[in-house]
């Protein structure tokens with residue numbers, strides 16, 4: 001079986017290949033990101049749309065992730081991408097800086113759809129908001145610290161080993177293995 005990972009991010013595909021024994025193919029398909037508070041709902045809607053909109057009947061995988069800042073009621077959460085493009089990472093830190101409670105987490109939901117059933121797998125990583133540090137990674141990595149290091153200070157291997165996406169992909173890989181596929 002080939003799993004079609006719907007993403008424009010080649011790094012995510014590389015990461016998925018580390019967990020899955022099946023072939024993982026990258027497909028670029030611009031699905032509609034529905035508006036919802038629930039990452040799982042967004043990912044499932046995207047997976048179904050991508051499956052219906054393409055010719056192949058191989059299953060698809062879509063992931064949706066976000067940063068949830070506790071003191072800000074989970075903001076930016078499902079809107080992380082939009083907020084990164086509009087407000088920017090530095091100003092998200094400025095908002096968090098005013099709060100006593102700096103706890104936050106990244107969460108990722110991976111949705112799998114094979115034309116009949118949709119399954120979701122989630123993973124999260126706890127941390128705290130800090131002033132930007134580090135040159136690696138992407139997005140909110142420089143302002144998110146986990147066990148003393150920001151994600152932008154970690155090597156790709158270090159980050160993948162603890163990341164929300166890695167944890168979700170590991171659950172997905174276990175589920176596939178149990179199904180015997």
Ligand code: IMP
Pocket residue numbers: 063064065066067080081082084106137138139140141151163
């Ligand atoms: P996506 O769903 O993976 O495209 O991510 C949505 C938003 O969350 C984007 O603004 C990303 O920059 C941000 N994001 C997702 N995963 C990470 C991560 O591992 N580090 C930093 N930012 C992330």
